[in-house]
Amino acid sequence: MNAYRTAALHRPAADYDRRFDGQPVVHCPDCHWAQALDKNLHEGPWALIYWHRDHPDEAVDHLAVLPDRLAVPSYVRWFAQGHWLAIEDQRSEGPGILYGxxxxxxxxxVSADGDLERAVLANTHRRYVFPSTARADIEAAASDLFRTGLLRPARGL
Structure with a gap:
């Protein structure tokens, strides 16, 4: 069965009945790939659908539970622009955007060691909040980034 899945044609599609944060989900019924569209980053579903057809080996279920260890995918370009995160998803035709x-x-x-501990500590100190509050905020933001394909499980998971 696995050999068939590997060799089979992938038929990803947009599912307008499934939504995440008001945006449709793109998924592939032939494998486990699924993610939410980001209205600011992805110019519709077509670029992501074509990208998945060309890269089925990069399939990740981004709608699954947030993993403990994360990584930045190779198709995501990012850098610090002041205190902002400038990001570009190279799978789509959309423009780059700034995150907080x-x-x-x-x-x-995540780039340093695959987990969110440094972000929780930085958020605690920057906002002068309890670590539990900082952790909840960081995990919610990381979950949103994961759902839209901007983070992935670290290799080996």
Whole structure:
């Protein structure tokens, strides 16, 4: 069965009945790939659908539970622009966008060691809040980034 799945044609599609944060979901019924569209980052579903057809080996279920260890996918270009996170998803035709400081802390933390601990600590100190509040905010923001394909499970998971 696995050999068939590997060799089979992938038929990804937009599912306007399934929504995440008001946006439709794109998924592939032939594998486990699924993610939410980001209205600011992705110019509709077509570029993501074509990208998945060309890269079925990169399939991740981004609608699954947020994994403990994360990584920045190779198709995501990011850098700090002041206290903002500038990001571009190279799978789509959309423009790059800016995210807030919290997301920048997440990308820096994930790039350093795959987890969110550095981001929680930075968020705690920057906002002068309890670590539990900072953790909840960081995990919610990381979940949103994961759902739209801007983070993925770290290799080996």
């Amino acid at each position: 400081t919290e997301c920048l802390e997440i990308f820096q933390s």
